Amino acid sequence: MTITFFHMQPGPFAERCLMALRLKGIGFEEVILDPTLGQNRTPEFLSLNPRGTLPVLQDGSVVVRESQAIMFYLDKAYSEPPLFGTTPKEAGAIMQAIWDQTSYIEPLLKSIIGPLVFGKGDLSAVDAVEQKLVTELEALDRVLALTGWIVGNAISAADLSLYPLLFAVRASLREPAARNRCQAVLTALDQLPNLRSWLQAIAKIDGAAIE
Numbered sequence: 001m002t003i004t005f006f007h008m009q010p011g012p013f014a015e016r017c018l019m020a021l022r023l024k025g026i027g028f029e030e031v032i033l034d035p036t037l038g039q040n041r042t043p044e045f046l047s048l049n050p051r052g053t054l055p056v057l058q059d060g061s062v063v064v065r066e067s068q069a070i071m072f073y074l075d076k077a078y079s080e081p082p083l084f085g086t087t088p089k090e091a092g093a094i095m096q097a098i099w100d101q102t103s104y105i106e107p108l109l110k111s112i113i114g115p116l117v118f119g120k121g122d123l124s125a126v127d128a129v130e131q132k133l134v135t136e137l138e139a140l141d142r143v144l145a146l147t148g149w150i151v152g153n154a155i156s157a158a159d160l161s162l163y164p165l166l167f168a169v170r171a172s173l174r175e176p177a178a179r180n181r182c183q184a185v186l187t188a189l190d191q192l193p194n195l196r197s198w199l200q201a202i203a204k205i206d207g208a209a210i211e
């Protein structure tokens, strides 16, 4: 059965699913759509996803949207390596970490990614999230001190969920367009020791390099 993965570039949400596909060694075809050309608003695409958002995964007759749901589907359909734990305790901890990120960290990251990666929103608003985000990153660094991973002893969906957003924030804050805003976040990402090792470990697993 052919898997087709619809996404856009850049796409930190899609990257979660691409990493899951690569980690599990699942073959797939990519369809890259350009929202600026309305390619995610065609009748064909809206018949797959009425909301028109990307990413979307099609696996035979199964269509899944929302990056977290796509990771979960892939884990149920293609079990190795497990991304949502192997015990109820691990599964609960992974879901808890994901919802914690979604509720408290993702909104802060989005206010940086919006203006700097997608050119949407007000760049000056990033100042308001700087200290809150540093506090969250310091807490994450303490979690990572235990095993090097967000939950348990191996990479999981909790790591895949957060990594692409932090990677995008780190890269965008290094660009001249950031105009030196939020540099305390960049310093935290570069200098908190466990966070830095985690970023490097995931980049290595995913075949990328991080400076």
Ligand SMILES: N[C@@H](CCC(=O)N[C@@H](CS)C(=O)NCC(=O)O)C(=O)O
Pocket (backbone or CB within 6 Å): 008, 010, 011, 012, 013, 014, 035, 040, 052, 053, 054, 055, 065, 066, 067, 068
């Ligand atoms: N919660 C969704 C977020 C998806 C999302 O915001 N996708 C953006 C790209 S990163 C998108 O589709 N933008 C184009 C549009 O909405 O027209 C997920 O995790 O998949």
